[in-house]
Amino acid sequence: MTGGWKKSGAVFPILAAALLGALVLSAATGPVPISLRAAFDAIFRGTDDTSARVLLSLRLPRALLGALVGGALASSGVAFQALLRNPLADPYILGVSGGAAVGALTVALFLSAAASPFLPLCAFAGASLSALAVFLLARRRSGVSPERLILMGVVVGAFLNAVIMLMVTLAPPGKIPGALYWLMGDLGLGTPHRVAVLFPYVALGTVLLYLLSRGLDLLLLGDHAAFQAGLSVERVKTATYLTASLLAGSVVAVSGLIGFVGLIVPHGARVLVGSGHRRLLPAAFLLGAAFLVLSDTLARVASPAGELPVGAVTALAGAPFFLYLLRRNGGRS
Amino acid sequence: MTPVLSAHGVRFGYGDRDILLGVSVDLLPGEVTILLGPNGAGKSTLIRILSGILAPREGEVLLCGRPPGEFRRREMARLLSVVGQDPPVDFPMTVAAYVGLGRFPHQGFFGGTSPEDREQVERAMERTELAGLRDRTLSEISAGERQRAAVARAIAQGARVMLLDEPTAFLDIRHRVAFYEIVTQLSATSGIAALVASHDLTLCAEYGERIVLLSGGTVAAQGRPEEVLTPSNVRAAYGVEVARDRNPATGALRVTPLRGMPAKPRGAS
């Protein structure tokens, strides 16, 4: 499976259709029965009965949030894998997750309910600060090397994990379940307001990364080769780092730490469209969005014990699927 | 003829040790210059200095009359391209896409792929006999083919100067010969100034028009192969005894190493 069909334009319409299908499925799934008629009325006639309200303020925001988060995590993963020249990189590898968690848990565990609307802001601030710290620590006169970035990411991450453990030990017991579920990722935290606020961040981040596509292609050649090919390597690295961290940080702030998507969806997308970033980034976005929305739908209905954490479903369901995808391609990725 | 790329009195070292103690070299258009020298002589370092990655401690480098630092990145890349030793292996990119990357200095981030771009990529692949492999990925082709792809990318870049850093280091004779064929033809037809850093005394003698012998931190000799590849020069640089004659088939200089444990080369640390 090389050459030919990868170039075909069919992949993108199929992915878009898959995303649309996933969104519809997600909006159609839930304990409150909503008939097709009620759905139409809600959307086009602005009715305000229970079905309409459930559809418009619970299900649709949740589905859209899943799409935004999945797409953003996948795009961010693609960017980090190029920046670090490492197929095992994910959006959280360079401090974003630890920082976001410390920010979010500070609000969730130690501040009153009145402060909870500020949780996403604090999580985002935490993510940004830790990502910045990793970047500055890794920077040398000669620039930022992938190896140093990874090293500093690991160190800062370990430190922040210890802080998190400490926080959980000191927290009042009633608040711990909420904190745990945030750590595992939860799309149920999406309100229409939060989705609306998140949208410009995700839009900005993904567009910026798309514009950097060629730069990302060249970064894969190695710093010297990219330099000699005409790339302002350090500037592109910085821009990529900041944009990818912004993307990851903004979605983590709203939905918690959903894992696996940012790591594996880029590989799946490469199998579908090859590794040129001009095609890879949009494909990864669509694939990540569809994947997460489907996983969330599954998480809501799979278990009789109630909702499963979506991060568990992405890994449990996603791993075998992507293994299959990678094997079909001869393990090349 | 004015040199396209020249270095004058370049000094450079890592840490306290200076590797290059004052190197001067000129590259002329349409000419293939071969940079010879033992391991550690500083060939790669010199190439890095010539391409603007490293700045010399003393001396100057001029590309079309201006120092590399004065150029903007893309502008410089339109003038100078570099082929390194090891193009990426596990790269899930097709040959055509990889060669296409060479057009970046002409496109920038936002530019589309123009007909000119496509044509340059095609021609680059034809010259390197890669047209049949265009849709294969880099990990699928052989090492020799990958090296040719790297050369193709540099050709597609359309630069006036090409620096090649021991690109045949790990290749077999077939690919070495192919490589030198491609480079000499390219230089002759397109007027590109090429600098090839090499170890291969035999092929250098056959193909080289100008040879620069780097040893002990300076240019020990430069000129035509007959002038440079004398037994005393080779002994001083490599510690190896050689015999010289003419290749009966081609008439070019032929240099063959003789048996015996090599002596310590001059200036070796």
Add this chain to the structure above:
Amino acid sequence: MDRSASAADRFPLASKDDRGVTVRLAAPPRRVVSLAPSLTEIVFLLGRDGSLVGVTRFCNVPAAASNLPKIGGVIDPDVEKIVALSPDLVLCTTDGNPREKVRALEEMGIPCFAVAPQDLEAVFMTIERLGGLLGAADRGRAEAGALRRRARLAHPVSTGVETPSVLFVVSTTPIIAAGVGTFMDELVRLAGGRNVATRFSGRYPRLSVEELVAARPDVIFVAGMAGVERFPPEVTRWKEIPAFRDGAVITLDGDLVTRPGPRLVTALEKVSAALADWRARRPKAPGSGAGGKR
């Protein structure tokens, strides 16, 4: 009334705990350590608090218990501190105390009696057994009897009453409900309500807001603990949920509903009173309803 309980009035006695381990005591224990707040409450109830020499840091009822020496927490009791108190009996529970630490105490020759009542009646029986163990068998029987009577009074009087659908939560964000197998579930049932969380398997299912809307509980109880807050406004705005529409959200002390001790009956009374209140406020409906919504 259990015959063997009164026989255990006499010392020396041998009694099997809930693990099946036989604990032998030559005389009523004089230095008792409790490893759970519910057990501390029971000891005080039995009037044997004079023999208590060590309690957990969570033992706060009655107030006098807070003044006793602390030996750590429930899941993390400090074995050395316990040993230093030279107890002749340690009361513990398999629902929370770490098995290894209890074993460590037993290996040092300290008898440990483990109980794990799973429902109200088991709590009453535990009170009786511990009464026998601590040399207060009559007191134990009397107290257990009194509690049983109070519990009976808390049941709804007639069978034809309306059954409200009830949700009992231990956390409001996220919504974590008490399901089958919890004390809270039993309280709801005994008080004549229907626990909507029983449609989920598992003891503490997590509910999404939509599931709450679908369940439409008439009354919501919140087991208040340190850190558990009220429901956030984006949840309470769903007036489809009768509990929010009518303001029928009642917060109870979390300790009251989670400790398998005598105050569970107090909790039952409160729940029952709340549900009776709910029934009283209903418009009179002809006949008895199956009650509740979906």
